[in-house]
Amino acid sequence: MTAGAAIPHFIRLEDLSDRQVEDILDLAARLKRGVSRAELAGRSVGLLFFRGSLRTRTSLVAAVQQLGGHTVNLTAASDFWELEARDGTVMDGAAPEHIRDAAVVMSKYVSALAIRPAAVTGSWEQERRDESIRAWAAHAEVPVINMESALWHPLxxxxxxxxxxxxxxxxxxxxxxxxxxxxxxxxxxxxxxxxxxxxxxxxxxxxxxxxxxxxxxxxxxxxxxxxxxxxxxxxxxxxxxxxxxxxxxxxxxxxxxxxxxxxxxxxxxxxxxxxxxxxxxxxxxxxxxxxxxxxxxxxxxxxxxxxxxxxxxxxxxxxxxxxxxxxxxxxxxxxxxx
Amino acid sequence: MTAGAAIPHFIRLEDLSDRQVEDILDLAARLKRGVSRAELAGRSVGLLFFRGSLRTRTSLVAAVQQLGGHTVNLTAASDFWELEARDGTVMDGAAPEHIRDAAVVMSKYVSALAIRPAAVTGSWEQERRDESIRAWAAHAEVPVINMESALWHPLxxxxxxxxxxxxxxxxxxxxxxxxxxxxxxxxxxxxxxxxxxxxxxxxxxxxxxxxxxxxxxxxxxxxxxxxxxxxxxxxxxxxxxxxxxxxxxxxxxxxxxxxxxxxxxxxxxxxxxxxxxxxxxxxxxxxxxxxxxxxxxxxxxxxxxxxxxxxxxxxxxxxxxxxxxxxxxxxxxxxxxx
Amino acid sequence: MTAGAAIPHFIRLEDLSDRQVEDILDLAARLKRGVSRAELAGRSVGLLFFRGSLRTRTSLVAAVQQLGGHTVNLTAASDFWELEARDGTVMDGAAPEHIRDAAVVMSKYVSALAIRPAAVTGSWEQERRDESIRAWAAHAEVPVINMESALWHPLxxxxxxxxxxxxxxxxxxxxxxxxxxxxxxxxxxxxxxxxxxxxxxxxxxxxxxxxxxxxxxxxxxxxxxxxxxxxxxxxxxxxxxxxxxxxxxxxxxxxxxxxxxxxxxxxxxxxxxxxxxxxxxxxxxxxxxxxxxxxxxxxxxxxxxxxxxxxxxxxxxxxxxxxxxxxxxxxxxxxxxx
CATH class of the missing domain: 3.40.50.1370 (Aspartate/ornithine carbamoyltransferase)
Incomplete structure (x- = not known):
């Protein structure tokens, strides 16, 4: 996960060391053979979808549940509203809330935040910066998991x-x-x-x-x-x-x-x-x-x-x-x- | 359930034998009197809604939860996309995914799939074939439960x-x-x-x-x-x-x-x-x-x-x-x- | 909670006695220090959103989960339909279901109903009556929790x-x-x-x-x-x-x-x-x-x-x-x- 960071985020595969990748794949193979774990018992993981998802949504929800945890599933279109990603702006536009605030607040409720950010309506140069998922990671107090950004799909x-x-x-x-x-x-x-x-x-x-x-x-x-x-x-x-x-x-x-x-x-x-x-x-x-x-x-x-x-x-x-x-x-x- | 099928689906009431109906009604009566069961502990059931639902959704989610399990709830309109039901077609239209693939993949994550298919925009002769729910049943590797198709509402x-x-x-x-x-x-x-x-x-x-x-x-x-x-x-x-x-x-x-x-x-x-x-x-x-x-x-x-x-x-x-x-x-x- | 009522609803803060407010704040402070409770084990709480929500939704779902329970989350726009609130009307309009029926039925499935009612399209005099949340409370057989009405936000x-x-x-x-x-x-x-x-x-x-x-x-x-x-x-x-x-x-x-x-x-x-x-x-x-x-x-x-x-x-x-x-x-x- 990102070197030096207090909180281990997972924005791209390179956030994990070789050893960590090995550990995950080894554990995954054991879990696949039927080994059971309950590491998320009593814990909630938040899933925020700013775009649709079938496989990612279902497999991640099921993964949390099979580890004994619960998920809170949020779909931007029907459940909440646009979020501001840029710092320092006067927020007089469509977005009534800043990602930095949403990220901190959500961190109080759940043990990890999985995010599928929206496609930005701008140039590829802007889109490739993955600003939204990076803003979540910058401000969240719990691990942020990238459920597919413009640039990466590490899951x-x-x-x-x-x-x-x-x-x-x-x-x-x-x-x-x-x-x-x-x-x-x-x-x-x-x-x-x-x-x-x-x-x-x-x-x-x-x-x-x-x-x-x-x-x-x-x-x-x-x-x-x-x-x-x-x-x-x-x-x-x-x-x-x-x-x-x-x-x-x-x-x-x-x-x-x-x-x-x-x-x-x-x-x-x-x-x-x-x-x-x-x-x-x-x-x-x-x-x-x-x-x-x-x-x-x-x-x-x-x-x-x-x-x-x-x-x-x-x-x-x-x-x-x-x-x-x-x-x-x-x-x-x-x-x-x- | 459908005779001869390896997987017991529930598309219409006739998929159950008289004995199975008796068993379900007897168990239901006992559960109603307060008997508690935890047969779904550690298991997830997928609910896919291609049309709205209040009673069916709430009662089925609560049923799974009261049996100790979890649900993964998917609403087509906000969560994912159109699915193709016809075999052999060149998929160059609106649907980016085939039901046969979605059905197999979802079967890897959950222990049963409950489906409320969309109304087809065609003739009643076409609609009455219940092609969508039958395609899910044909390809799923877990039981498929009909949450109301054009022809049947077995729940x-x-x-x-x-x-x-x-x-x-x-x-x-x-x-x-x-x-x-x-x-x-x-x-x-x-x-x-x-x-x-x-x-x-x-x-x-x-x-x-x-x-x-x-x-x-x-x-x-x-x-x-x-x-x-x-x-x-x-x-x-x-x-x-x-x-x-x-x-x-x-x-x-x-x-x-x-x-x-x-x-x-x-x-x-x-x-x-x-x-x-x-x-x-x-x-x-x-x-x-x-x-x-x-x-x-x-x-x-x-x-x-x-x-x-x-x-x-x-x-x-x-x-x-x-x-x-x-x-x-x-x-x-x-x-x-x- | 509302004096004399058999079912303790929470529509405004005044529904609680001073002693009840004290008890809640004291328990909240203990829970915040890490005390763990499982009072909702095996129980489901229904959340009905007729408007969007980020904080209320996430914090209430997480609260239920951390008490050992499950939630059933319903979003009006994508999941169900308009509900009638007025009594005695001939229901030949848009709403196919009356709140009185939905409230009783939902009460059969869940242990409490949390509601965020829609804004009414009418005068403030009409809106301030909070008719929708009050209709839910009048007919539900389980506690109704107000997740923000026109007049109050007691949570x-x-x-x-x-x-x-x-x-x-x-x-x-x-x-x-x-x-x-x-x-x-x-x-x-x-x-x-x-x-x-x-x-x-x-x-x-x-x-x-x-x-x-x-x-x-x-x-x-x-x-x-x-x-x-x-x-x-x-x-x-x-x-x-x-x-x-x-x-x-x-x-x-x-x-x-x-x-x-x-x-x-x-x-x-x-x-x-x-x-x-x-x-x-x-x-x-x-x-x-x-x-x-x-x-x-x-x-x-x-x-x-x-x-x-x-x-x-x-x-x-x-x-x-x-x-x-x-x-x-x-x-x-x-x-x-x-």
Whole structure:
């Protein structure tokens, strides 16, 4: 968790040390085998959703409950109101409350705060700062857990790491192909950012395939190159699906929006429309080295990936989704113990 | 539950054997007398609402909690997104996720899934197939509980059976009058379908009163006639309120929409406007044999039923509503034991 | 609680006797020091929100959970429908269900009902009757807790009393200044009504500052004058911020709407726009006798109160918010014991 901080937040995977990641994955594996823990007995965890969620919401609520705790679930649209993130402003606009106040107050009631911040209506440069989740972390007096910001989805990364390990054993030197897939409603690149950094940290060689103009965030790419360089790993990006999946042990599929056309819906739609045919089928999977498929879901069937692949033996999607539960129980145990 | 299925779903009352219904009603009666059970300790039940709910939501959540478990409550409108029900389709439309995937994933997190599906925007012929709840049942790896589909409301039927028993003792040979009532916003005929089939199965003679054009679903009527025939029971439909309530032991009131004008709001409004005066008052109740009144609620006072009847000794509405809690605890105990 | 009533409701602070208030505050103080209670084990409390809530929702849910119970959370907008409050009406309008029926039915499922009623679209004379929450209390078979109506916010008053005691010790003879503050979206005067009555009852001298036209509810003012008279306390209203805060031990800030322009948005906006500059800063605070600041939040920073005051040693806002949790646990213990 963030070095030097009194409160252990979980905004990105890098907030955890290697040892902490090991501990979480080990505990998750034990919990998956049926070991039972009640570390949250008598405690409440707050979940704040400024955007929709099915998997994250259900798996995190169930994780807390299975550890003996309760959740307080808050949905911005129906339950409360807009919150101000900027410091020092005269608050005469739409937001009647500042995150710094909401963060302190909520800390009085619950033992941890899990946040899925809203997408900001601004430039990608502004969005990539993750100001809202960082403001929560700056002011909360309890651990803040990122349930997917613009830049990172660290809960997914933990589940992905456990799934990769279960599937491949030792990760060092293995090949991961991350590939863009077609969708009329691409997501944030957060999942792919977190998967990319997690894989490199675990010693995997990574290639990223995407259509022109769908490159990942420049700051994340810089970090990734630096991480690959330190570890002498191969890291390629901007190549085609065929090339990226050549010899891959795992193919990670995901549709993400272009940061170049962020907040320009017309240009974005044109870009997405031009990028047709990025569908993973058996031919693509056969290019790998007995390759398995990962995808954080929701997945558009027969557009991103064919039914044949999704319902066949190569798919790890349900294992990944199940591992959300176990790794989140591991994380909560670590963050909230004692 | 559905014969031969590995997982016991509860989509309609007929999914339970006579013995299972008996067991649930007996356990419900014991729970009502204050017997306590903790069969859901450490377990989570998922509730997915694609339409609003007050009674069903509260009574089912409380049932789970009183059995020692937790719920994960999801409301489609605010919490997540549209789900695809058709197999094999290229998912390039509004729905980013398929029910088959959501069903498997949710099964990893919770011990049962209770679903209130959305009304489909199509013909009654399409709506009556209950495709959405059936898709959940086809793919879920845990029991699926129907919280009211287009065709059936089996949780209400269990509560109705317990209420009928408490009131009449032996049901065989008793007379049930189901009657349409006036409302500007009639409901689905699901409650009445389930009550009708449950009453015939219990050996009651049934008459159904409604204005012209408000007949029940043709498939359900065929099933009802066949059930009545096997048991040599009288079953009449399409008669007037006066005739139907003659000698009735219980009058079951409910306003349901015309399946003939389903999805044609203009025609439907005309039909409803033409069917005025279907209000149950003391005069109607007096036609029965010491008749009691049932209604699954919500009830429009002085339009469907007069205050005098609702607040008088003939009303079983609150007993019915209370029995939702007890019978659901019985059902959950049966579905999730061991 | 309401004298003579079989069921102890909590609609306003005056529903509690002096002894009951003492008991709640004492228990709250013990709970705050870490004493643990499980008085709600195996019980469910229903929370019905007809308006949004962050603090009240979270603190009440956490309070129930920390006492070993569960909550059933219902949000009108997404979860259910409009309810009728008037008796004897022919229900052919938008509301398909009457509060009297919903109240009885919900009472079958949960051990208490906490309600935040919707604002009525009518005159202040109509709104001030608090008809909706009173209809719930009239018909519910379990305690009804007011989570803020048009006229009262008694849960806030309990937290405020504990905060005042912690800060000032003996309250008798101390000076409380309640002052209006600037906001484009002023709240109901409910918080201030409850704080005013609670302070007078505790023996404090009270002054209320506000711009012309922003007087508190006339009925509440009459009650306040009568209460002050009985106790020989000073009570002034309608004065300026400078005058009111002179020698105050505590300054209670809050922006409330004008009851004179209730439901006339154009006039209301004009009135609010004319009332500029009601911002609490260090100069105002320095007028008091080592004064501390209270505010029930949400607070608009640098509009209602400056950052300097809010983030300085005079602010009691976070203590007040935290005390919501402890006093609510005390209240629930009292209402639901045995």
């Amino acid at each position: 997914q990364a933990l589940a992905d790491l456990l799934t990769l390990r279960e599937t491949l054993g030792e990760l060092e030197g293995k090949r991961l192909a991350i590939t863009w897939t077609s969708s009329p409603t691409p997501s944030s690149p957060s999942v792919v950012h977190s998967a990319l950094m997690a894989a490199l940290r675990a010693g995997m060689n990574v290639s990223v395939a995407h259509p022109p103009g769908f490159g990942l965030d420049q700051g994340v790419l810089d970090e990734a190159r630096s991480s690959a360089g330190e570890r002498s790993l191969s890291f390629e990006t901007g190549i085609g699906m065929d090339e990226a999946t050549e010899g891959a042990h795992v193919v990670y599929a995901r549709s993400w929006f272009s940061t170049e056309t962020y907040n320009n819906p017309t240009l974005a739609a044109t870009k997405v429309a031009a990028a047709r045919g990025w569908t993973i089928d058996e031919r693509i999977m056969a290019r790998g080295a007995d390759a398995r498929l990962m995808h954080s879901m929701p997945v558009r069937r027969n557009l991103e990936v064919t039914d044949e692949v999704l319902d066949g033996p190569r798919s790890l999607l349900y294992a990944q989704a199940e591992n959300r539960l176990h790794t989140q129980k591991g994380l909560l145990s670590l963050l909230l113990r004692g | 209400q039927a269990l509560a109705d059976l317990l209420t009928l028993r408490e009131t009449l003792g032996e049901l065989e040979g008793k007379r049930l009058a189901i009657t349409w009532t006036s409302s500007p916003t009639p409901s689905s005929p699901s409650v009445v379908h389930s009550a009708l089939m449950a009453a015939l199965r219990a050996g009651m003679n049934v008459s159904v009163a409604h204005p012209p054009g408000f007949g029940l679903d043709q498939g359900v009527l065929d099933e009802a006639r066949s059930s009545a025939g096997e048991r040599s029971l009288s079953f009449e439909t399409g008669i007037g309120m006066d005739e139907a309530t003659e000698g009735a032991h219980v009058v079951y009131a409910r306003s349901w929409f015309s399946t003939e004008t389903y999805n044609n709001p203009t025609l439907a409004a005309t039909k409803v406007a033409a069917a005025r005066g279907w209000t149950i008052d003391e005069r109607i109740m007096a036609r029965g044999a010491d008749a009691r009144l049932m209604h699954s609620m919500p009830v429009r006072r002085n339009l469907e039923v007069t205050d005098e009847v609702l607040d008088g000794p003939r009303s079983l509405l609150y007993a019915q509503a209370e029995n939702r809690l007890h019978t659901q605890k019985g059902l959950l105990s049966l579905l999730l034991r061991g | 806030q008053a309990l937290a405020d009393l504990l905060t005042l005691r912690e800060t000032l010790g003996e309250l008798e003879g101390k000076r409380l200044a309640i002052t209006w503050t600037s906001s484009p979206t002023p709240s109901s005067p409910s918080v201030v009504h409850s704080a005013l009555m609670a302070a007078l009852r505790a023996g404090m001298n009270v002054s209320v500052a506000h711009p012309p036209g922003f007087g508190l509810d006339q009925g509440v003012l009459d009650e306040a004058r009568s209460s002050a008279g009985e106790r020989s306390l000073s009570f002034e209203t309608g004065i300026g911020m400078d005058e009111a805060t002179e020698g105050a031990h505590v300054v209670y800030a809050r922006s409330w709407f004008s009851t004179e322009t209730y439901n006339n948005p154009t006039l209301a906006a004009t009135k609010v726009a004319a009332a500029r500059g009601w911002t609490i800063d260090e100069r105002i605070m320095a007028r008091g006798a080592d004064a501390r600041l209270m505010h029930s939040m949400p607070v608009r920073r640098n509009l209602e109160v400056t950052d300097e005051v809010l983030d300085g040693p005079r602010s009691l806002l976070y203590a007040q918010a935290e005390n919501r949790l402890h006093t609510q646990k005390g209240l629930l213990s009292l209402l639901l014991r045995g």
